[in-house]
Amino acid sequence: MDLKIKDNVYIVTGGLQGIGRGLTNALAREGAIPVVLDKEAETAEFTAAMKEYGATYEYHVIDLNETDKIAPIIEATYKKYGKIDGVVNNAGANDNKDLDGTSWRDFEKSLHGNLTHYYETVHSAVNYLRESRGAVLNITSKTALTGQGKTSAYAAAKAAILGLTREWAAALAQDQVRVNAIVVSECWTPLYENWIKTFGSKEEQEARLAVITDKIPLEKRMTKPEEIADMGVFLLSPLSSHTTGQWVFVDGGYVHLDRALS
16 A cells, blocks of 8 residues: 655654654655664664665654754754654653652652653644644553553653644644654553563563463554554554544553453
């Protein structure tokens, strides 16, 4: 299926690994131009993958906590390509800043790391998105809706992203700019794998993972980054031209079905 995004230019935050990498790969595969912003340096493996796709792409090493550095990259991208067709807000991490052990200053710092760059990236690109009648894709977490315990700051940031998705969709509808979010539950990424490895022996890790996957109604397995990406590129593409303000759950039914089926 032709998603009609060939040569479109998309800003992708956190595009080196995990969900962001899945989205970067999917955009490259469709002939789009991903402009990746990531705190880690480009790897040889990433470069080889983009070459295999025959992709035109850009890669910028940036700490998104240094918010003032985002706008210059957006401006340079527009100057080079003459357009920006979409923004993929993805970067962030569950830092377990809980209610009991987190000062308001650390809470605020966590919010900054998981939320502020979402705002600034779209804020910096919004007039270019109006020109292109483009799209915004926000990646967020089921923690925004279900809670988790012991991660107040992360839950607050992810819930705010859902609110911004609806707000921006309403604000930009008259400009024909679409804004949607994908809500992720349990997706197997390098960050997730590293977290599982904190549970002791291999047997303990497998037991912990089994407890998690048993709660996922569809196939009792983790979501793959590629499955997030497939939905993401659709939402960015003209094929979803009348879809905006939506929270799309790519989670094997975790949020809506696990309790109904238990």
